[in-house]
Amino acid sequence: MAILVIAEHTNDALNGATLNAVTAALAIGGDVDVLVAGSNCSAAAESAAKISGVNKVLCADDATYEHQLAENMGLLVSDLGKSYGHILASATTGGKNFMPRVAALLDVDQISEIIRVDSPDTFARPIYAGNAIATVQSSASVKVITVRGTGFDAAPAEGGSAVVELINGPADAGISSFVGEELASSDRPELSAADIVVSGGRGMGNGENFELLYTLADKLGAAVGASRAAVDAGFVPNDMQVGQTGKIVAPNLYIAVGISGAIQHLAGMKDSKVIVAINKDEEAPIFQVADYGLVADLFEAVPELEKQL
Amino acid sequence: MKVLVAVKRVIDYNVKVRVKADNTDVDLTNVKMAMNPFDEIAIEEAVRLKESGVATEVVVVSIGGKESQEQIRTALALGADRGILVETGEKLGSLSVAKLLKAVVDEEKPDLVILGKQSIDNDNNQTGQMLAALASMPQGTFASEVKVADGQVAVTREVDGGLQTVSLKLPAVVTTDLRLNEPRYASLPNIMKAKRKPLDTKTPEELGVTLGSTITTLKVEPPAERQAGIKVASVEELVDKLKNEAKVI
Ligand SMILES: Cc1cc2nc3c(=O)[nH]c(=O)nc-3n(C[C@H](O)[C@H](O)[C@H](O)COP(=O)(O)OP(=O)(O)OC[C@H]3O[C@@H](n4cnc5c(N)ncnc54)[C@H](O)[C@@H]3O)c2cc1C
Ligand SMILES: Nc1ncnc2c1ncn2[C@@H]1O[C@H](COP(=O)(O)O)[C@@H](O)[C@H]1O
Numbered sequence: 001m002a003i004l005v006i007a008e009h010t011n012d013a014l015n016g017a018t019l020n021a022v023t024a025a026l027a028i029g030g031d032v033d034v035l036v037a038g039s040n041c042s043a044a045a046e047s048a049a050k051i052s053g054v055n056k057v058l059c060a061d062d063a064t065y066e067h068q069l070a071e072n073m074g075l076l077v078s079d080l081g082k083s084y085g086h087i088l089a090s091a092t093t094g095g096k097n098f099m100p101r102v103a104a105l106l107d108v109d110q111i112s113e114i115i116r117v118d119s120p121d122t123f124a125r126p127i128y129a130g131n132a133i134a135t136v137q138s139s140a141s142v143k144v145i146t147v148r149g150t151g152f153d154a155a156p157a158e159g160g161s162a163v164v165e166l167i168n169g170p171a172d173a174g175i176s177s178f179v180g181e182e183l184a185s186s187d188r189p190e191l192s193a194a195d196i197v198v199s200g201g202r203g204m205g206n207g208e209n210f211e212l213l214y215t216l217a218d219k220l221g222a223a224v225g226a227s228r229a230a231v232d233a234g235f236v237p238n239d240m241q242v243g244q245t246g247k248i249v250a251p252n253l254y255i256a257v258g259i260s261g262a263i264q265h266l267a268g269m270k271d272s273k274v275i276v277a278i279n280k281d282e283e284a285p286i287f288q289v290a291d292y293g294l295v296a297d298l299f300e301a302v303p304e305l306e307k308q309l
Numbered sequence: 310m311k312v313l314v315a316v317k318r319v320i321d322y323n324v325k326v327r328v329k330a331d332n333t334d335v336d337l338t339n340v341k342m343a344m345n346p347f348d349e350i351a352i353e354e355a356v357r358l359k360e361s362g363v364a365t366e367v368v369v370v371s372i373g374g375k376e377s378q379e380q381i382r383t384a385l386a387l388g389a390d391r392g393i394l395v396e397t398g399e400k401l402g403s404l405s406v407a408k409l410l411k412a413v414v415d416e417e418k419p420d421l422v423i424l425g426k427q428s429i430d431n432d433n434n435q436t437g438q439m440l441a442a443l444a445s446m447p448q449g450t451f452a453s454e455v456k457v458a459d460g461q462v463a464v465t466r467e468v469d470g471g472l473q474t475v476s477l478k479l480p481a482v483v484t485t486d487l488r489l490n491e492p493r494y495a496s497l498p499n500i501m502k503a504k505r506k507p508l509d510t511k512t513p514e515e516l517g518v519t520l521g522s523t524i525t526t527l528k529v530e531p532p533a534e535r536q537a538g539i540k541v542a543s544v545e546e547l548v549d550k551l552k553n554e555a556k557v558i
């Protein structure tokens with residue numbers, strides 16, 4: 001049976017996480033269709049049609065889907081999804097928001113944040129903050145799954161030539177509405193997709209001191225992340241939190257500065273290829289996962305590091 | 310306005326679990342248990358709504374074995390008015406939990422249901438959204454601010470790109486994120502008082518819910534261990550290693 005991948009997008013452009021979800025779908029096997037639900041979203045639909053391996057793009061272009069409210073996405077996707085064997089979405093805050101509604105409306109369990117496909121009905125997913133990996137088998141008629149981006153390579157964004165089919169969905173559920181948003185804008189690479197990530201923790205002391213990390217990041221072409229403690233203290237906004245309940249990253253290089261290495265933080269970054277820790281406490285647990293540990297005061301080490309690059 | 314809060318008994322967040330030698334599950338023998346941290350935030354929010362005069366009653370519900378009474382008592386000590394334990398010895402998936410909560414919602418008819426965004430054991434992040442769908446309610450997930458007024462609730466949500474605010478018609482479901490509030494500690498007098506607050510027990514059969522799951526766990530394994538690394542003596546050595554050994558810059 002065919003697989004439906006729900007695209008994550010901004011109406012104008014496709015979000016990179018969709019490419020990882022398509023790879024997971026291709027690993028399951030079968031025709032892969034992509035749903036782009038939005039408003040004035042033809043540009044995103046055309047990008048989806050170009051993804052290598054995609055069979056068909058369904059485009060629900062309607063004001064109802066402008067902000068992809070979960071109530072409306074749930075109705076649309078559960079209706080369309082009935083004729084598919086699997087429904088996949090990225091485990092972003094978008095996918096996490098509407099996919100459980102889809103599963104409940106279809107009366108099936110959802111499998112969250114898979115990192116591996118063993119067969120069309122068997123998947124691996126981390127539990128307990130990544131301290132265990134469960135292999136689970138699903139007997140559901142429709143398998144509703146969210147995909148952790150770091151578990152799968154991105155499918156090539158070019159090379160496909162799928163047809164785009166316009167579809168209509170159910171009317172607005174009428175119980176929720178979009179009020180506004182405050183989106184962070186940055187010229188730096190996106191945290192979940194960056195090659196290098198520099199993250200700061202409580203040790204940074206305050207928000208101004210994060211400038212040290214921004215300067216270092218710009219020299220490295222890196223994204224900047226943070227621990228929960230740094231976000232809670234108001235040093236940086238919530239979208240920078242890396243961890244069990246924040247973003248999951250797996251860059252080539254992760255530099256943790258003034259971060260102790262709590263299990264909840266490690267859950268979000270311990271699959272990075274190379275980990276560097278800069279911390280003045282030589283007992284800090286972060287050193288147990290760091291390939292290169294530097295016991296030093298960050299206010300001396302970070303400017304020095306930036307100078308030597 | 311009545312607020313219903315769902316709390317789950319989970320492993321304490323400070324404990325690092327180990328996988329059992331036979332790879333069937335994680336080992337929870339003699340492990341410290343506690344209320345799911347996101348549910349503490351949910352209780353706190355409900356109690357604040359009551360303290361500010363918006364809510365009139367806070368009901369707390371937990372699904373699990375008898376021992377989950379402990380977490381209900383904690384919630385009562387934090388300010389909830391009464392508790393409901395849906396007692397079952399079965400290990401349930403989020404869909405079954407959502408169905409049981411839906412049955413409780415049908416009986417209690419709350420105006421607002423607050424859950425945590427995620428259990429720190431199974432890391433599902435599903436139950437609130439499933440309950441909302443089953444009850445045909447709107448949802449405000451990953452909330453960092455909740456404002457109730459005029460039959461609506463405005464929820465500011467922590468999303469990947471920043472913050473988003475939605476307005477929901479009551480009754481509605483809210484799931485909490487870390488920045489919604491800072492939970493209080495229960496005082497000794499309140500812990501004593503909580504012992505006398507009502508706590509009802511129900512069974513899934515009484516609620517008319519058939520439990521079941523489409524998911525079977527085949528095995529549980531430890532994650533790939535990282536090789537222990539080295540300590541470098543200086544920034545210079547670090548840069549050299551990154552360039553010439555790891556070749557990542
Ligand atoms: C439900 C739940 C979910 C959570 N989710 C997450 C999550 O997603 N992500 C996350 O990160 N955390 C999460 N946490 C929090 C986590 O448990 C830790 O509290 C948090 O990661 C600690 O952040 P930190 O390392 O920045 O702070 P701390 O633990 O306070 O560590 C600060 C470190 O900085 C070092 N330091 C201080 N000054 C200097 C200096 N001048 N130079 C060098 N080093 C210095 C110190 O030695 C120390 O090791 C969660 C917790 C709970 C309960
Ligand atoms: N057994 C349970 N009893 C009560 N509430 C639960 C239970 N399981 C999950 N929940 C609620 O649902 C939230 C999300 O859980 P989950 O979908 O398992 O990640 C939790 O934070 C709780 O508020």
